[in-house]
Amino acid sequence: MILAISISAAVLFLVFALSARWTWWRAPKPGLKALCYHKVGIPPRGSKLKELWVSPEKFRAQVKYLLDNGYSTLLFSDLKKIYESGAQLPEKAVLITFDDGYENNYTQAWPILKELGAKANVFVVFNTMGKVNLWHNPASEPWVNMATREQLKEMQDSGVIEYGSHTMNHPHLSALKLEDAAWEIAESKRQLEAAFGREMCAFAYPYGDGAYAPAIRGKVLEAGYTFDFSFRQGKTAWPWDRKNSTLDRLFIRGGDNNWDLALQLSRGASRL
Numbered sequence: 001m002i003l004a005i006s007i008s009a010a011v012l013f014l015v016f017a018l019s020a021r022w023t024w025w026r027a028p029k030p031g032l033k034a035l036c037y038h039k040v041g042i043p044p045r046g047s048k049l050k051e052l053w054v055s056p057e058k059f060r061a062q063v064k065y066l067l068d069n070g071y072s073t074l075l076f077s078d079l080k081k082i083y084e085s086g087a088q089l090p091e092k093a094v095l096i097t098f099d100d101g102y103e104n105n106y107t108q109a110w111p112i113l114k115e116l117g118a119k120a121n122v123f124v125v126f127n128t129m130g131k132v133n134l135w136h137n138p139a140s141e142p143w144v145n146m147a148t149r150e151q152l153k154e155m156q157d158s159g160v161i162e163y164g165s166h167t168m169n170h171p172h173l174s175a176l177k178l179e180d181a182a183w184e185i186a187e188s189k190r191q192l193e194a195a196f197g198r199e200m201c202a203f204a205y206p207y208g209d210g211a212y213a214p215a216i217r218g219k220v221l222e223a224g225y226t227f228d229f230s231f232r233q234g235k236t237a238w239p240w241d242r243k244n245s246t247l248d249r250l251f252i253r254g255g256d257n258n259w260d261l262a263l264q265l266s267r268g269a270s271r272l
């Protein structure tokens with residue numbers, strides 16, 4: 001009797017613990033699935049943002065999960081065609097995005113994407129190409145190499161990667177004078193288009209900052225970007241209400257497993 005009670009208590013506890021960690025009990029939610037990654041690799045000593053590093057093994061397993069489950073991976077230009085034609089968003093379509101433009105996107109992620117046959121998009125900070133992540137305080141997040149212009153060009157030429165803008169210098173846009181924020185937004189589009197000879201139709205707000213400030217968002221739309229991506233967890237209802245909302249993303253953390261990925265894709269989140 002006591003044993004039966006302890007077992008039931010243990011099972012209840014387990015269900016409770018699993019429900020607190022994973023959102024399997026949430027209803028599936030439709031909408032755009034845009035994954036957000038930063039760095040693929042092992043976090044360097046001293047990193048306080050370890051969850052932004054996904055190991056190459058996990059990244060490979062995640063891309064493989066997508067392909068094994070019938071997902072097609074979209075480039076920004078594919079999404080633009082869907083958006084502009086008013087076509088339905090295919091249920092099994094996913095956008096893989098990387099923020100910032102680290103060299104490990106070239107050394108670690110790109111070979112995996114190429115090998116498995118998937119595509120991805122990188123939001124580039126124009127002024128740090130070929131340098132390091134200068135916007136971080138190296139005491140909390142060590143500086144690592146950013147991809148060079150040549151590496152980015154090579155990835156683009158492979159047909160596997162497209163680019164969007166993540167500003168000139170990765171500032172907190174709302175901390176700048178509006179005219180300076182507008183310059184970060186518009187100048188990066190111009191410079192990236194000149195550097196890569198392609199339209200930059202997508203923008204991501206550094207730190208998600210400014211995504212909900214109408215004056216700043218106004219500058220993003222005015223600069224001619226079709227898509228603007230926030231730093232808010234979730235899926236965006238499609239057709240997209242562009243006038244009133246930015247696009248949300250599904251943040252893949254270093255500790256996530258494939259069940260997290262599956263829940264993020266279906267529920268819009270895997271954690272509370």
Ligand SMILES: [Zn+2]
Pocket residue numbers: 099100166170206207
């Ligand atoms: Zn960033």
